[in-house]
Amino acid sequence: MRSKFDEQLLELNKEMIEMGNKIVQSIKNAIEALIARDEKMARAIMEGDVEIDHLQKKIEGICFNLLIQQQPVARDLRNVTAALKMVTDMERIGDHAADISEMTILMGQGSQIDKFEHISKMATETMIMLNHSIEAYVEKDVIKAKEVIEHDDVVDDLFVEAKKDVIKLILNNPGEGEEATDILMIAKYFERIGDHATNIAEWVIFSLKQKEDADEV
Template identity: 85%
Template sequence: MLSELVRIIEGNIRMRSKFDEQLLELNHKMIEMGNNIISSIQKAIEALVARDIDQAKLIMDGDAEIDHLQKVIESICFNLLIQQQPVARDLRTVTAAMKMVTDMERIGDHAADISEMTILMGQNSQIDKFNHISEMASETMIMLNHSIEAYVEKDVVKAREVIEYDDIVDELFVKAKKDVIQLILNNPEEGEEAADILMIAKYFERIGDHATNIAEWVIYSLKQKENEDEV
């Protein structure tokens, strides 16, 4: 009877050890994907400002790697959920990762979207005349960097700062829309490019929204730890 109990305990320990290994792999893949989307957005901004068509094409091609990482992470999450009943903290971690990876993939899509607009507008683009869009690019990069850092560092305070920061990007988007409207009024013949520029502003605004979502899921995943610390 005792030997059977020992066998069960040892089996549970082995299962937990494997579970912890997969949790560590999940964390590594999430960090890898986070670094990839940060790099993609940064390069998309550089291509946009420099009107670098070749660079923009490379960014669009690179979106497939981000999509692949999403599938890998989702597979790890499903395996973790079906192997054994996760404790509350583990369940929060896996659930948050599954939600976060969707927002991360969409950020990668927006890097490709911005690059596509860069190609469509060509080297004669007047994007550099729109200061509020360049500000949006800078501010969304801050949000994105901090949301990923909040996940890596398990930093609730930094995650909450990202959420508060979203108001800045939203205000800049309103100003960017006014800039575009003014361009159309002053130069109706440039209406098509104005529409393209407005789309770019909208992509940056959406990136800010996705960074906010990531930060909210970071807070969710750490909620159990917060409660334990308060006890």
């Protein structure tokens, strides 16, 4: 019975890694499409969000099977519960990548987005956070998870700088108010992606802390 449970846990980890890789790629493609004003790529990202949703459902199915069929002990129960919580945040990250791509299409070819380097930096930093949060879960690395949480300050600081850039755009080009609003929204999406990566890391710490407590009993 335990060997079957361990096999399903390995499958769970594999699917979590695959979903993590896909949403990191979505973020990467989203910022590339945004800077290049590539409507075709942006539409492909939006269409690809369906695949991420399917992965979420697949992972949830694995988790529910583990909970219902395998009757896990408390330590494993917390691990599976954490995965269920994490996958919700992962799906939301995929949604935000699609949201950014939708904004790319709405903004069109006249956008000045390529002048806003802080947004590109936000994309890079959130990808780092997301990668490390998934690695922390798979590797059971509480130190890496805590580093992800601390790294969110970097994204928050970049968001503040991005807002300053938007204010400058409005002051220098009063007629660009609509685009300024769109750019600020994009920056907010990246800030939210950082928040979701932080949530994932917090669930990793929760599951590992509870594991330590269970081992001490």
